[in-house]
Amino acid sequence: MESDESTRQRAAVDPHDPLLGRVLDGRYRIVRRIARGGMAGVYEAVDLRLERTVAVKVMHSGLGDGNDFAQRFVREARAAAQLSHPHVVAVYDQGEDAGTVFLAMEYVPGRTLRDVIRDEAPMPPLRALGLVEPVLGALAAAHRAGIVHRDVKPENVLIGEGGDSPTIKVADFGLAKAVSATSSHTATGVVIGTVSYLAPELVVQGQADARADVYAVGVLLYELLTGTKPHEGDSQIQVAYKHVHEDVPAPSARVPGLPAYVDALVARATARDRDQRPADAGVLLHQVRRVAQTLRDGVLDDPELEADLRPLPVVAPLPVELEADADGFADLESPVERTAVAAAPVGAAAARPTHDELPVSDRTQQIQLPPDETAVASAPGITRLPAPRPDLPREPRTRRRSRRGPILLLLALLLVVGVGVGSWWFGFARYTTTPSVLGMNRAEATAALEQAGLEVEVGDPSYSEDVPVDDVVATDPGPGDRVLPGETVTLSLSQGPERYDVPKLAGLSVDDAQRALEETKLEFGRQVDKYHDSVPEGQVISSNPKAGTTLRPGTAVNVVVSKGREPVELTDWTGKKAAAATKALRGAGLEVETEEVFDNDVAEGVVISQSPTTGTLYKGDAVKLVVSKGPELVQMPRVIAQGQQAAKERLEALGFTVKIERSGQYIGLGFVLSSDPGAGEMVPKGSTVTLFLI
Template sequence: MIGHELSGRYEIITRIGGGGMALVYKAHDVLLNRKVAVKVLRQQFVHDEEFIRRFRREAQSAAALSHPNVVSIYDVGQEDDTHYIVMEYIEGNNLNEIIKERAPLQAEEAIRVAIQICDALEHAHHNQIIHRDIKPHNILIGKNGRVKVTDFGIARAVTSSTITQTGSMVGSVHYFSPEHAKGSATGEKSDLYSLGIVLYQMVTGKLPFLGESPISIALKHLQEHFAEPKELNPYIPQSVENVILKAMRKNQNERYASASEMLLDLETCLQPERLKEPKIEFSNPDLDETRVMPAIRGSIADTLAGTVVSSKPEKLQTAGADEKDKEPDDRWDSSKLEESPGKRKWVKPVVTVASTLVIIALVYWGAMTVLGWFDIEEVDVPYVVNMTETEARTTLVQAGLKVEEPTMYTDKEGIPKDTVYEQSKANQRVKVGSFIKLYVSTGPKLSQAADYTGKSYEDTVSALVALGVDEDNIDKTPAFSDEAPGTILDQTPKAGEDYDPKKAKFNFTVSQGKETFPMPSLIDKSEAEAVALLQSKGLVINETDIVREASYKEKGTVIAQYPYEPNAEVTKGAAITLTVSSGLPEDALEYTFNIVISPAKAGKSSEIRIVYSDARGQNIEAVKRKIKDTQTFPVKVVLDPNTEAMVTIYRDNEFTDTFSKTYDEVKSGAESTPETIPGDEEPPPDQPALTEENPTDGNTTTNNQQ
């Protein structure tokens, strides 16, 4: 079946489950490009009209429902002798697997699951559909926590023709309602009873009724009381136990009236004010617990009786018959007694009594011996799932049980090697010496890591995901190297090592190319400084890479760098070209301003600052100095055609004067004459000095005015 494209649309990928009636496969819907689950009727039933009818009824029942907690039906069809149903594919586990792995569950988690099951039942009941087989195996829980009810294969529509239907027992006896066990009509309350058992199992980790045979379990549903949840798990809130006790009443009238009523109780049972509510009380004892069991009608009697024919009465009867028919070997001759009537009159009664006692003793001994053969002590089967095989064998032997050989060894994803993942007769009570079958994991199927060094990281990730590795488990560590960016340099696990695709974590060291760093600025540095800086950074500069050209920069000064501008990312080993000033252009002219500057006040210091603008740039600072007497400051400027050089003087941070020369003036041969910046003259002896109170006498002029 695997690899087959059903009806030209559903490509069968792998088997994911199955039951007595059908097998379930994971498939790909090539038309809608999505994963689906395909349930296929087993081949032995393809000519059985009853199974085909039941199989089709499952599709009809589930297709009539549209609810987030019910598995959706997409399609139903037949290809030759293959009958199939296409349904929603749920990525996750069924509740039975979760109970086996983690039960007892926390009350909050159990109630959250039960609420969603009950919500689904409310929707089904509202649509007049009774599920009739609520059990953990039929509850799917997706990875997002969403609960989905599935397997409506024995669901019944509530109509006049089915309300009175009796005598048919279909489903799982551990989750039967009493009325189901009797073969009576089952209704909404039967589903609620089964949900009560599922909730019981979630919070205790145990089933309420166990037995050696289906009939013994069915009778317990009818007649016996179960251990209350808080006896098995005292941490269960009383409000949660109350929900279970009410749902599992044998008397239907004392259960929840509807799924809606039970849903409301589930939604509120974990509210703080309800956690310690009183234990629920019922007005009368559960009637079916003490009632004489009615005759089990119809096919249920045949079904159950066929599984539990006891050999004890038959063998006891045989043993008794053997003793009854047996005649004594020593028979007394009555004529001999008559020969001595006085002497032997007592012999006959004594012999009769003695013989009778011997026969009774033999019968008793025989009966006790036969009973001893069958009256073997019973023990609870230890739950050994998740133990190592050695621990499981030791536990079973200590309990008086035996391990059935051969043990089944299977690749099992998610289960460590040598760990028991399944056992027979779990949660049952059996005779001492009974055989228990163990199913042991050989560990997940391992793959061998290939050598990915030198390959593309992106291509490698795609290849690993195709092998089943979770992309979230693939990490990379960037590193500088001479390899092209994105090339794998190293890997963990190493090439040749085994790994589990579902759990393995891969780490790759991936090249991000050569190391880069910001390109330094070389402009205005001397040639020697620039070359030394480049070499210190691991960059390459040769004499042939230095271009010299005239400029207004000082000779030997870097005026350009190529191909990397300052702060651009550059890698080690990159070649750099420099343009270096070879001196002034031929048509450039030089001129020197001779500026004579006096302090603002004679005998007092002044701070002098001189800036100039010429062909080399604007506002270049030439002088900054303090003086106490008159000094001359030569300022050399460079002019190119059609330009003007300008010198500006600041004294004590105040603008004082500006001098300029044009290119044509200098070219015409104008001599450099001194430019004077005088200070303030000393006031006459009979004239008061200028002070803050007397800042001016009205006759003083400034240097600029002069």
């Protein structure tokens, strides 16, 4: 027997698994096993045709035997594939390969709700309702399409990797129905595999409608709130018995402090009488949102909400005091009356399934109910007096036919019937129930409500992530609420998803940016400070996402805020190469102004002076460098054959210092024979020129 909780083997690499590496239907190459359950194994695979990662669910060997199962599996897979909802795992393909029946689905990396329960439960009620809401959204879409899941459990709720707002998706629509419909598959049937979440009618009759999914979600919500399952037992049979004969306990009994209306919500969803449960997941979704809003408002006690949610009590007959005879029973008219009292059923708790009433999957392990020896003693309205002690002698008495007993019994019955009818009429029968019109358009909803004898008006619209624009997203009174005929039901039509554009924040102060985001229901996220040459300190430079981007309410928007111009500590480059100084200063964001001058003492390309030399500047400020061009060069003129005085005056006018010497051929003429440096050479201004006379 498989345990109720599927054995999950993440990233399992089993060398003996024949599916690893196999290509199914020539398309899906199996990479690794992700999980294993009672009906199937789930594998990560690569779709070779579309080059994408998918999840492939492979039915266990034996489940796919025979055409009947294959046809049923294809039919249910096709129905599931028609579901298009953000919280439903998409079904891509279905096939069969050499007797291996498989389903190709959307791959959702992450974890399951079972992991969340193990890590976080018991959890605050708002967190629990937040996890249940998308599950109900998916089930509501399925119920509107006429599809019942039948196997809602934490292992079938996948939570994708998404940071603060991960994607929640429900998997395996219709697979339980396909498997459980064949009596030859009891070993891995849905009843045994998921008994902890089974509605009583599935245990007793094997029949399921949308209310069975509602029951399973109620059990799941109890588990999120408390960290435990409501019914435990040493065997699956004991757990199934408790689902039929025991109410789900109030979560506050295990987690004190939970509001009474949260207990009432769980009690309503898990009522053993399915007529008292919400009609479908859409109705329960509406109730969950009411409870969540009340919690968000900080209301811990709401008697009106609790009364709306609490299942209706069963009216019990008034007790009848009877005289005991020697058999321990009242003096009834006939043995038939005694038999009727002794065999009187004790409400829903006394009902037990027969072998024929159980689902086929459970007939091999029929639930053995305890004997009803205490049934009469515990029956409402019946007082059984103790039997006489066997050690006392019984006194013979003459049997008499008393009219008092039947008359009193008849009067008591009439009184009980009268009180019951009155209570039934004034407390229940004169009311009608608001039909669920969620997801319908205005015309369809109006027609359905008017057909139920109710008036209709349109109220304020509401945003919705799931309901299309102009379809009904909520009603007041809500679906399933009791109303008198002729009362008015107010419709709230969907405005579609609530979205807001990021406002233009550039140029605003931080405070103004925060206010602008709050006005558009967006959150001020992370502030990044950055130097900027032109945006003043304290003003917003930009936002991420940028202005005009459409976002969900509450999404964080990060902003870049100016720290003003970036400061630069100045270095003195005097006496250093001008090229290196210019590169460093410009790299620091400064402007460089250069002036080149001749300097006989400073080599060419070296900084003669800098202004300013030290201190703190800001990017964009200017620094002036005076750079040496080296000494100024003058071309040596030709002065040969000129007179000594004329040549000297000419050279001194050019800035040279003149030195006179006699040549080796000097004969006293006083004319220049040669010069050093010679004519045409470039000579630094101020250099000494020697003239040789003849």
